[in-house]
Amino acid sequence: MILANALHFKGLWERKLSEESTDHRTFLGKKYTKVIMMHRAGMYLFHEDVDNMVQILEMPLWGGKASLVLLMPFHVENLPRLDKLLTLELLLKWLESTAVTSVAVSLPKASITSTLSLQKQLSALGLTDAWDQKAADFSGVADKSKGKLHLGGVLHWTSLVLGPKAGKEEADVEEENIEQPKLFYADHPFIIFVRHNSTGALLLMGALDHAEGELLHDEL
Template identity: 30%
Template sequence: MRGRGPALLSNALEAASPHPPCRGGRQMSRKMGKNASGAGRLLAASVLLVALCGVPAARAAEQETAGGGRTGGGDAEPAEQGKREAAASPELFSTATTALGIDVFRALAGKGRGNLAISPFSIEAALGMTRLGARGRTAEEMDAVLHIEEEAAFHTSAAAAWERLEAVAKGPLELAAANRIFVEERLHLRPEFVERTATLYHAPVERTPFGRDPEGSRMRINTWVEKQTQSHIRDLLPPRSIDPMTRLVLVDALYFSGRWASRFERSRTRPAPFQAYGERRVKVPMMRQEGTFKYAEVEGAQVLEMPYQGGALSMVIVLPREPTGLPALERALSAETLDRWLSALSPRRVRVSLPRFTLRPKRSIPLGSTLKTLGMPTAFTPEADFTGMIEAAGDRGGLFIDAAFHQVFVEVREEGTRAAAATAVVIRTRGGGGHRQLKPVVFRADRPFLFLIRDTKSQLLLFLGRVTHPRA
């Protein structure tokens, strides 16, 4: 749709399969402002999937009610709890998202020197849905990794974050998100889990034949992800990642399209040298413009913030002073450091040179070892407890995380940016203002740098990455 009436969250979009989704969660698919075409729009999509495998449940199917999106019956108490949780501020969720995003980014950055990008928002949102079903030590470790101090307040704040993104979508941007829970057709979910994921994360349930057709189910989910991310994330779930013991796949997707508030003139783009990691200088298309932007000089780096139309979202670029200074910046990166950098920003006349760049993944990144190292190893063992999601079959329901995958696409052009991200976590069974005018400062991004895309009001961190070679 086009026009002035759309909202951000399209959590109940039509799935690729002809099978209808179970009712639960709001259905929203709204796009704000004019659709930008080609490289002239900013598109960001982020998906997080959590797949759970386990022993078949005794009940063949949940009951669905037309009014409440419930599965398996039950009284109205879970729905009322979800409604109470849904009215809050996004601050807690935003703070936790930034902390987790930086933890994951630093862990991955230390494994190589190539280009890298993640979506902290999507990872936190999908793992947040998963946390609703965790219990015992599994829940405690997830709380530590997700930076959750008090669970109810965290989920309340998550709901507020989604509402904030809805508000952002009412500006001159295209913004959409979708959550969905793909469920084995014979599995019985706990009614309170269904209600809270629907109310807090707007995630409907869709029956999926994991047991009868695991490969078809994998392709079905990948097709859904591809649709939500405008075909930029393909084959998120690799071959053999889904088998007959898969029981749930929780999916979060984010799409963003917009233009720079001050766009680069294509006629001013010229080839220029860029000092790539471990290489001689390479020629890249360097975009140029001069204007007033928020800018700061911090220890060892320059920081530049470039807003998108409407000012609700922006890209922040952290450029090291030295061509080889990116590793030191990454070591210094923390939630506190990022807050200091952003707090130091103030309007300044800046002469900007920024390369066109594209980060296009060849395959998904395995995340399992990173999450275990960050502090949630129990979730990856037969001792994991996800009985808050399903009626337990055994002491803890027989579920544990087997693998996790992540994939991101980012493209920056004169008019804007396109980006997409996706993550899959597969869980298996253990049985199977005014300022003085100064001379413009020079911000020339001709060496590796960090970048992030954030909500300027809630500080919600949507994307975080680095560019070490614009043409890699």
């Protein structure tokens, strides 16, 4: 028996990124690619940790129940340094340090997907007999006439879409009043969280280290 779970997240921005506010730029990930970059200026929760060289941006999603939290190194680099640095305590400290700030945001249009086998993680939590053909007991949910069942795999598929999704029309007025904004220019790898605002629970976490697009070739 194989158990499969799929989670597809496509939230709506509280302050929309319009289709017109896009152009083609370079994303400096594992491979350098040409991607559609979305732009918007607004008032967002923002913090810069100068010591650890990380920018923290929180962008509200429609309805105010959840937010998209982005962590990005100051400079172009892959994510091992940030992965090693990141703890729940440090993330909470960063989020508590954010303040409403004028920010010009540029994000790549991308779809982030991941497929994981959870056997190792579930076994570490104590789920061991279920994998054993002799010890497994699924008699309460299985037809005995079809043979004895055991787990052969548990697969989890997750997808998150970053795109110019719909949002509040009236929020566009805010963009006209932005002066001397901070820049959050996401043209290199960054970490993503979806955060439930009232409880602080992290509903989803992942990273973008490669954006699909036309490969850039060295002309030298």
